[in-house]
Amino acid sequence: MIRHNQILRDSPLMDMNTITPTSGIDLLVRQGIEHLREKTANPTPDNDLGPTSPRSYRSRAWSGNYSCFQVDLSNSEASSMIKPRSRILELPNELQYMIATYLGFGDMERLRRTCRHFRVLLNPDFVRAHFGGDELFIRQLTSHCQSCLSRPGRHSLIFYPATDGRPPSSKCFQCSVQERHLHVGTRLQLANTRSAWVCRWCGWPISGSAASSFAHQQFHAGCYDRYYHVLWGFLWLGFAQFAVGVVAAVLSLIYFRGDLLVFPPAIVSFVLLWVCMAFLVFRGNRVRTYHWVGALELVILGLWIPPIYAVARRINGGSLERSIFAALVFYGINVIFRLVNFIGNIVLMCEYDMTKHYVPERSLKRKLLNALMAGLIYWTYPQCVEQRYPPDYN
Secondary structure (H helix, E strand, C coil): CHHHHHHHHHCHHHHHHHHCCCHHHHHHHHHHHHHHHHHHHCCCCCCCCCCCCHHHHHHHHHHCCCCCCCCCCCCHHHHCCCCCCCHHHHCCHHHHHHHHHCCCHHHHHHHHCCCHHHHHHCCHHHHHHHCCCHHHHHHHHHCCECCCCCCCCHHHEEEECCECCECCEEEEHHHHHHCCCCCCCCEEEECCCCEEEECCCCCCECCCCCCECCCCCCCEHHHHHHHHHHHHHHHHHHHHHHHHHHHHHHHHHHHCCCCCCCHHHHHHHHHHHHHHHHHHHHCCCCECCHHHHHHHHHHHHHHCHHHHHHHHCCCECCECCHHHHHHHHHHHHHHHHHHHHHHHHHHHHCCCCHHHHHCCCCCHHHHHHHHHHHHHHHHHCHHHHHCCCCCECC
């Protein structure tokens, strides 16, 4: 019996089995080692950069000439420092295989992305076999984000089907928003086989705990509340602009009817104000009339410049009549309103994406710019978040 055990211990197969905890992983390790030995025994003639096997990389790391975590130190002070070296590369390939088998899919892929050594050692065939074949391997692929390798849950992953020989994959909401892959008004397929709309206000998918609004299924509940408050503010602002336009026209009619530089431009701008209101009410969600409204706002802005000039000339010395003061105030407010409206229509005409305001990890400059653009859109026409695609400019 002792002799039989001694023979088994002398066998190289049993030496391998003493390393592996299970017979299935033992077979996997043996296949990987044999595959690497074949690569080492038959190097390709086109590879002039050195050996391609992980054992060769480990030998280079041992000699200090190579490391997958090596830092390029160029200055003389840094070159005197000891270059960092990964100790895991000094282990035999068998032990590296054993360590890798205890890793999850995300950690194993992170290890593969560190350097070429682990990309060769933990090749796709090894990873596929380790996780139980094609079916279970695909489930692992679609359960992790392909960018950050996080696992937030299949309800928080966007599913991408297999294309051009690539296996199916998934991407988390945060990476998709950061990479600007999502568009409002579209429906996404999630990794849990369900679908979700992209919120028209913030640009994030509506899924999981983020329930959609009862009033509109393409908004988060909180996003629709904010949109509702912005709409009320826009309504009151519209009434204020209309009232200022009416008061300015009435002042021109009462006090400056005989002045040709004041009365005719004021009446024409009052008529064009009604045309702009008609565009706001009747253009709908698909027809884009921002270029027409912007042109009208620019014309109204130009029409109020002669009245301001003519009324300002009536100021004699230091005395200022109440009628002149009131006219200049309302004329000036009108000009400011029309200028902001014109700039806002230019922003809308350029199809600025307001959801950039909710992209994570933005710089301070980008935050300020997005806040300015969003404010111009809220001022001019916040209903643009409900517009449909493709647009109609006729």
